[in-house]
Amino acid sequence: MMRVLQGQTAILTGAAQGLGYAIARAYAEAGMRIALMDVQQERLDAVAAEVRALGGEAVAIGVDLSDAAATQAAVTQAVAVYGTPRVLVHNAALLREVSMLDVTFENWQKELNIILQAAFLLSKAVWARMIEAGGGSIVYLSSGSGIKGFVKEVAYCPGKHGQEGLMKVLAMEGEPYNIAVNTITPGAPINTPMSASNYSDELKQKWVDPALLTPAFVYLAQQDARTVTGQRLNAWTMSEAIRSATTIPLTS
Ligand SMILES: NC(=O)c1ccc[n+]([C@@H]2O[C@H](COP(=O)([O-])OP(=O)(O)OC[C@H]3O[C@@H](n4cnc5c(N)ncnc54)[C@H](O)[C@@H]3O)[C@@H](O)[C@H]2O)c1
Numbered sequence: 001m002m003r004v005l006q007g008q009t010a011i012l013t014g015a016a017q018g019l020g021y022a023i024a025r026a027y028a029e030a031g032m033r034i035a036l037m038d039v040q041q042e043r044l045d046a047v048a049a050e051v052r053a054l055g056g057e058a059v060a061i062g063v064d065l066s067d068a069a070a071t072q073a074a075v076t077q078a079v080a081v082y083g084t085p086r087v088l089v090h091n092a093a094l095l096r097e098v099s100m101l102d103v104t105f106e107n108w109q110k111e112l113n114i115i116l117q118a119a120f121l122l123s124k125a126v127w128a129r130m131i132e133a134g135g136g137s138i139v140y141l142s143s144g145s146g147i148k149g150f151v152k153e154v155a156y157c158p159g160k161h162g163q164e165g166l167m168k169v170l171a172m173e174g175e176p177y178n179i180a181v182n183t184i185t186p187g188a189p190i191n192t193p194m195s196a197s198n199y200s201d202e203l204k205q206k207w208v209d210p211a212l213l214t215p216a217f218v219y220l221a222q223q224d225a226r227t228v229t230g231q232r233l234n235a236w237t238m239s240e241a242i243r244s245a246t247t248i249p250l251t252s
Pocket of ligand 1: 015038093
């Protein structure tokens with residue numbers, strides 16, 4: 001299954017660590033050409049070297065995705081290097097647990113910009129190109145926070161809810177052009193730096209390697225609007241289904 005992605009292009013944000021890093025490795029093993037984006041340039045350079053060692057191609061684009069102009073420049077660079085992406089995975093996010101009383105407008109806006117503004121800007125930058133290419137796949141990393149409220153998630157939660165809304169609109173607009181737009185939630189506790197600073201000790205007992213979630217992302221890189229679009233997917237159940245080669249559940 002993996003070889004069908006050989007030489008195909010991905011844009012992947014938040015690739016320096018955690019789930020994004022695991023997805024970068026999986027795409028590399030599939031032989032993909034990946035425009036990696038993250039604010040942590042040094043780590044990203046190391047990930048790009050790993051991608052190449054695994055048989056993929058990579059360009060490491062250091063960018064602060066809360067900055068609109070920088071985000072637009074980054075995606076312009078990605079397209080200039082590898083052309084129209086087959087898949088765009090917007091995985092970068094920032095979660096600072098702060099109550100309404102203590103949050104500043106600047107911090108609220110920064111988190112929201114990374115999660116939602118960048119989702120819009122990255123999608124906007126590839127949209128016409130994907131139409132021209134005859135289709136593509138856009139994936140936003142959602143969360144339980146995309147459908148429920150949690151205290152101290154004054155920015156993260158509306159950001160993830162916003163991604164769900166953007167996905168629903170773009171899935172409708174993308175359908176005639178064969179562009180799939182979906183959100184995906186991990187569906188299992190994952191061992192990442194974000195989790196290390198936010199999970200309870202109890203949850204840390206159960207967390208799994210994010211590499212176990214990557215079959216879902218390899219699958220989504222091959223999809224377009226004819227197969228799965230407008231869905232809120234679950235990376236854990238999808239990956240488990242792919243591992244056991246049963247029917248793939250398309251709802252979370
Ligand atoms: N960890 C979980 O339990 C969990 C649960 C639900 C959803 N998610 C979502 O999964 C995705 C990956 O989460 P993770 O646990 O790997 O997180 P993480 O914090 O470990 O990694 C996020 C990556 O995003 C990058 N990033 C942060 N701010 C950025 C900016 N301004 N510009 C560019 N890059 C930036 C970070 O440098 C990092 O490499 C996120 O979208 C997160 O919201 C995670």
